[in-house]
Amino acid sequence: MKIALIAHDKKKNDMINFTIAYKDILIEHTLYATGTTGSKINEATNLSINLLQSGPLGGDQQIGALIAENELDLVLFFRDPLTAQPHEPDVSALMRLCDVYQIPLATNLASAELFIKSLERGDLDWRRIIDERESENK
Numbered sequence: 379m380k381i382a383l384i385a386h387d388k389k390k391n392d393m394i395n396f397t398i399a400y401k402d403i404l405i406e407h408t409l410y411a412t413g414t415t416g417s418k419i420n421e422a423t424n425l426s427i428n429l430l431q432s433g434p435l436g437g438d439q440q441i442g443a444l445i446a447e448n449e450l451d452l453v454l455f456f457r458d459p460l461t462a463q464p465h466e467p468d469v470s471a472l473m474r475l476c477d478v479y480q481i482p483l484a485t486n487l488a489s490a491e492l493f494i495k496s497l498e499r500g501d502l503d504w505r506r507i508i509d510e511r512e513s514e515n516k
């Protein structure tokens with residue numbers, strides 16, 4: 379599965395702890411992340427991550443583009459709901475695209491834990507069927 383990992387600054391510690399805790403599961407998947415989040419995860423876990431731009435510099439839009447191209451199966455986006463973000467329109471656009479394309483989106487640590495356990499159990503395997511169908515139509 380292709381998974382995007384994103385965290386606003388005040389949620390980066392949550393994301394690092396999450397990736398340390400679930401490293402054994404995450405290592406089995408292809409990971410993408412916005413710039414700063416991805417670098418910090420890589421430093422803490424050594425997980426291999428496809429790094430995009432930092433969020434405020436277009437990283438959220440790059441994640442959105444991957445969703446629109448059916449290149450992501452799951453988005454874990456630890457949002458900070460208490461701090462205004464200069465790139466709020468990009469954040470909203472990313473979440474909107476998850477809804478447009480039916481991509482599971484966790485916006486906090488508690489829901490990400492549920493998703494990662496579902497992933498381990500194979501609950502998200504329906505995404506593989508969609509991926510196969512998409513590649514046949516290309």
Ligand SMILES: O=C(CO)COP(=O)(O)O
Nearest residue numbers: 412413414415432433434
């Ligand atoms: O701003 C972000 C998401 O909106 C995250 O970007 P960084 O990972 O570059 O901090």
